[in-house]
Amino acid sequence: xxxxxxxxxxxxxxxxxxxxxxxxxxxxxxxxxxxxxxxxxxxxxxxxxxxxxxxxxxxxxxxxxxxxxxxxxxxxxxxxxxxxxxxxxxxxxxxxxxxxxxxxxxxxxxxxxxxxxxxxxxxxxxxxxxxxxxxxxxxxxxxxxxxxxxxxxxxxxxxxxxxxxxxxxxxxxxxxxxxxxxxxxxxxxxxxxxxxxxxxxxxxxxxxxxxxxxxxxxxxxxxxxxxxxxxxxxxxxxxxxxxxxxxxxxxxxxxxxxxxxxxxxxxxxxxxxxxxxxxxxxxxxxxxxxxxxxxxxxxxxxxxxxxxxxxxxxxxxxxxxxxxxxxxxxxxxxxxxxxxxxxxxxxxxxxxxxxxxxxxxxxxxxxxxxxxxxxxxxxxxxxxxxxxxxxxxxxxxxxxxxxxxxxxxxxxxxxxxxxxxxxxxxxxxxxxxx
Numbered sequence: 001x002x003x004x005x006x007x008x009x010x011x012x013x014x015x016x017x018x019x020x021x022x023x024x025x026x027x028x029x030x031x032x033x034x035x036x037x038x039x040x041x042x043x044x045x046x047x048x049x050x051x052x053x054x055x056x057x058x059x060x061x062x063x064x065x066x067x068x069x070x071x072x073x074x075x076x077x078x079x080x081x082x083x084x085x086x087x088x089x090x091x092x093x094x095x096x097x098x099x100x101x102x103x104x105x106x107x108x109x110x111x112x113x114x115x116x117x118x119x120x121x122x123x124x125x126x127x128x129x130x131x132x133x134x135x136x137x138x139x140x141x142x143x144x145x146x147x148x149x150x151x152x153x154x155x156x157x158x159x160x161x162x163x164x165x166x167x168x169x170x171x172x173x174x175x176x177x178x179x180x181x182x183x184x185x186x187x188x189x190x191x192x193x194x195x196x197x198x199x200x201x202x203x204x205x206x207x208x209x210x211x212x213x214x215x216x217x218x219x220x221x222x223x224x225x226x227x228x229x230x231x232x233x234x235x236x237x238x239x240x241x242x243x244x245x246x247x248x249x250x251x252x253x254x255x256x257x258x259x260x261x262x263x264x265x266x267x268x269x270x271x272x273x274x275x276x277x278x279x280x281x282x283x284x285x286x287x288x289x290x291x292x293x294x295x296x297x298x299x300x301x302x303x304x305x306x307x308x309x310x311x312x313x314x315x316x317x318x319x320x321x322x323x324x325x326x327x328x329x330x331x332x333x334x335x336x337x338x339x340x341x342x343x344x345x346x347x348x349x350x351x352x353x354x355x356x357x358x359x360x361x362x363x364x365x366x367x368x369x370x371x372x373x374x375x376x377x378x379x380x381x382x383x384x385x386x387x388x389x390x391x392x393x394x395x396x397x398x399x400x401x402x403x404x405x406x407x408x409x410x411x412x413x414x415x416x417x418x419x420x421x422x423x424x425x426x427x428x429x430x431x432x433x434x
Contacts, residue, residue, distance in 0.1 A: 032217075033224040039142050039215055040135060040433070046216035049134025053127030060116075060123035068113025076100040078282060098282020098311060105277065111268045118261035125257050128250040132428060138214045139424040139434035145207040146225045147417035151410050152200040158406045159193040165399065166190035182395065189399050230367070230416060233360045234426065241430060242353045249349055249431035255342035262338055266331035273324035280313035349429070356426035363419040370412045377405050 034042075044050055082094030166186040173183035205221070212220025234241065246252060288305045384401045387393035393401070424434040 032219075032222050033226055034142075034215075035226045036139070036142055036228050039138060039211065039225065042215035043135055043138035044131065047134040047138060047214045049130040049137070053130040053134075056123045056130075057120070057127050060120045064113070064116030064120050067116030068109050070104060070109040071101060072104055072109050072112075073102045078280070082286075093287040094284065096282055096284040096311070098280055098313075100278050100280040100313070102276050102278045106271050106274045108268070108271045108274075108276070111264070111271045115261065115264035115268045118257065118264040121257045122254065122261050125250050125254040129254060132250065132431065132433070134214070135433050136424055136428040138211070139427075140421055141207065141211040141214055142225055143417050143420045143424065145204070145211050145223065146227060147413055148200065148204040148207040149224065150227075150413045152197075152204050154406050154409050154413075155193065155197040155200045158402065159190070159197040161402070162186075162190040162193040162399065165395070169395070185396060186399070189396070189403075193403070228420070230419065231423075233364045233423070234357075238354055238357050241357060241426075242350050245349050245353050245430045246346060249345075251345050251349070251431075252342070255338055255345055259335055259338040259342065262331050262335035266328060266335060269324050269327040269331050273319060273328070275317045275319050277314055277316045280311070280315070282311040282313070284309050284311055352429040353426070356422065356429040359422040360419070360426050363415065363422045367415045367419045370415045373408070374412055377408055381405055 077097075077099055079097045080095070082092070166183075166189065169178050169186035170183045172178035173180055208220045208223045211217070211223055211225075217223055236244075285308045286306065380401070384393060384398055384405075387398075427434040
């Protein structure tokens, strides 16, 4: 039969156990501590999504800046020399120099400028979508890190207590106050708590690394986040939320902008198919030599003629084969696709809001249930403490009860994180920043 430990040892052991069941941050919780407002500001400026949005907008503006330039092509300098030989007179010479310029008589440059501006509008809306996606990802990473911190605090304290109890049970076994079986089982319970602690540490490292990437943290392992308050869910009904999302989501405007950009490209392709004339202006100088002739009364033996003339040329390409068919067909296809995608986006927004609203309501109900139970966990802790101190509860029943209380507290943390994630998902579905 197992001999009970002294009453004083029970009190000391349970004092450590009571500390394990609190959610006070442990001593490891040092480093940079961020609020959600701070993390959000950094993610908005430094996240990969924010960088991609900025790069896309810059590229579109740069392209649009040159799209409406007139003239659209550079002038062409022409020149030539006619030496006469071998088919003409060896002393014949002809020199010409000129300049040619393609003329934009159908407003192609202006049409290209409008297409460029439409492309800028598309890039800006695509950037707005990317920024919202980046903030939603940052919110989820923030919530995950907060959850990992709280879970690690629970398992850290419980592991320390179980380790002390295992050590005390082993000492009591050596003194003959406990059986070897008690010592072995206490060590096994301690090993289980250590395993949970190792998993919690790994979860914390993953959460820190994820948030660190999104906010460009210099040392992600030092990141800590402050606990954010839990607000009740949005009281608006699903239909009201869907209507708000259709007004606010940048995706709705994005597909309209893509439709406008495709129409602008179609207009540009149609104008570019029209033949653009090329006007040339030049000067030609000719010098003709003649064969020897009988002497004239004034003594001349031959004649040489020189002349200079102004040349104006005009050339027009004939659009028999290339009428920009491919670009026009592509623009029409893109316009059709944008219209279809806009209709699909409306259905997707409706589904996203419905799904997120349901998740918020369900997770809020679960969290409220856990919050109602939380004070009873403190009562359970006190009951176990009293029973163990009075010798009414065995050591291993005490350890099992302590672990169940700890797991219940972890489940409260999980329920809180699930609700906060559902709220962030609903914010993204509504086109709002989390």
